[in-house]
Amino acid sequence: MKQELTIQLIDTHAGGDVSRIVTGGIDPLPGDSVRAQMEYLRDDADGLRKLLLEEPYGIPEMSVDLLVPSSDPRAAAGYIIMEVMGYPIYSGSNTICTATAVLEAGIVPKQEGRQSFLLESPAGLVRIDALVESGVVEAITCEGLPSYIHTHRASIEVPSLGTVTYSVAYSGGFYALVDAEALGFDLTLDEERKLACAAHAIVEAIQAERGFSHYTLGDVGPLPFLHFMGPVHQVAGGYYRSRSATYVHPGVICRSTTGTGTSARLALMHYEGLIRPGDRLETVSLRETGFIGEFSGIEQEGDYQVVKNNITGKGYVIARSDIVVNCDDSLVDCDGLHHILSSRESC
Known part of the structure; x- marks a missing residue:
């Protein structure tokens, strides 16, 4: 038996900037708010950011957005933003990409025409206005800080x-x-x-x-x-x-x-x-x-x-994938990561 570790992703881009939306494979993080969960990830589990933005899985030009439970019941989901420079509390392109992924994944059901919902960023609640035409998310408007x-x-x-x-x-x-x-x-x-x-x-x-x-x-x-x-x-x-x-x-x-x-x-x-x-x-x-x-x-x-x-702006889905995390790979550093990865045993 071996331990198989996988992370589920929806890769998106807005304006050319790729945001990897992590939809599964990560255990619940401690913290009573998205900001507190972000701080835990930053201080105790920074390996996730490094894993998805460095070789062999990513490049520094990408960003990562981890979907987490929101602390405010009005929000459809929370998200934590990770970039090569660290953990910004807010990002417009990442918010556009995350909102697009939330709609495309069915976390927020699409409604034809204009619809509004809330997400919770580390900076607080963000109002999202989406335009859906013929089932396609054509535009996302989000509040800037x-x-x-x-x-x-x-x-x-x-x-x-x-x-x-x-x-x-x-x-x-x-x-x-x-x-x-x-x-x-x-x-x-x-x-x-x-x-x-x-x-x-x-x-x-x-x-x-x-x-x-x-x-x-x-x-x-x-x-x-x-x-x-x-x-x-x-x-x-x-x-x-x-x-x-x-x-x-x-x-x-x-x-x-x-x-x-x-x-x-x-x-x-x-x-x-x-x-x-x-x-x-x-x-x-x-x-x-x-x-x-x-x-x-x-x-x-x-x-x-x-x-x-x-x-x-407009977000585009460019891939849906599972990343297989092999901690035996010499290019993969699982320090600061292993304790938050969901796992299952396989033959």
Whole structure:
């Protein structure tokens, strides 16, 4: 008899960013909220994240979303977001992918037309509005986290780049926002590697010089993300479009423009007086995919004007599979993982 360990997955993508939705094979995690379950996974079972984002099962460009029971009875499910940089409390593209998978797996039955339901992220409840046409999930709109500008137009000296002007927004993580044209970028696919190198240099310089603190969360770690901004064009009344690229990890530019990156852009445009509630911004990636962010309102939180927003995109199912976890494989590290894997004996 041998022990067979498997993890059930629905692989999805939104805007080109692949999210692996874990639907089975993991034992219930301790914690009375999705946030507490996330913290347990982060502190005591980080092997799952590493397993699915590293060789031989994955690559760093992917994300992983583990479906877990919600602590709020109003939510259809909870989900924990895992990326190569760690455990973000929220992500727009991951939420779009998770909502798509929840519908395609029948956890939330599809209804033709528009339907709404709640998911529970580590950041709290998220309202999902889905558009289903002829049984196909054509669009997901999710709430972005309330976003605000922490720093406006600071400057820093960056080796090989010179003086770089940047703003910093919080939209689920701290983002440096940088004008792409000022650095000579057109935000085309052939620039992807150079964008990643420039972003890494800027982020390292900012991290070495200063830290950032959220007005309620406090210290959430060093600034991890950078969003390159192309020129903003108005294409209709209250509708704008801009090329964009988001850096999340050394060597990694997201294939999508990211939901949190789009939320950060909305916060900056509001701060600079360029948009009003009800206006929308379509961000367009290096691969010509896009998300649409809607500026839905403003709240005053202490010294900050916080932008409420919604993000719309489309998720696609690209695979349904079982991953067989072989802890005897020299490329597989089961430390920090074995104790949360469901198992069954087989001949």
